[in-house]
Amino acid sequence: MKKIAVVGCGSYMDSGYGCPGEWRCLKAAAMGEGKFEEQSNVIAFIQCECPGRSVIPTVGMAMKLSEIKPDAIHLSSCLANAKPGCPYTTPEELAKMIETKTGIKVISGTHDYH
Numbered sequence: 001m002k003k004i005a006v007v008g009c010g011s012y013m014d015s016g017y018g019c020p021g022e023w024r025c026l027k028a029a030a031m032g033e034g035k036f037e038e039q040s041n042v043i044a045f046i047q048c049e050c051p052g053r054s055v056i057p058t059v060g061m062a063m064k065l066s067e068i069k070p071d072a073i074h075l076s077s078c079l080a081n082a083k084p085g086c087p088y089t090t091p092e093e094l095a096k097m098i099e100t101k102t103g104i105k106v107i108s109g110t111h112d113y114h
């Protein structure tokens with residue numbers, strides 16, 4: 001089973017719109033639905049915090065402390081499809097930064113649930 005980490009938008013998560021890590025990302029990973037090609041273990045759930053500077057080192061720290069290198073890192077759907085979008089970066093830019101730093105493939109999105 002694949003090991004994956006999720007990076008969610010902390011601004012959205014904290015705004016109380018029924019978002020993480022309540023169930024959507026976790027269900028999609030568990031069921032192998034949405035952006036997950038197969039059932040996957042979520043080994044880290046990282047919360048980005050505005051303005052996003054800390055998210056890259058936080059991803060690195062999660063990997064170091066958990067001693068698990070994920071097979072892929074997913075940007076949560078609330079981050080990847082945010083409307084209005086993040087005022088500080090784009091999902092594409094964030095994905096590229098995480099990939100460059102970790103060498104791990106970053107996938108945009110997690111689930112298609114509403």
Ligand code: SF4
Pocket residue numbers: 008009010011012048049050051052079085086087088089
């Ligand atoms: S920097 Fe952008 S992605 Fe990160 S928490 Fe803030 S709004 Fe969300």
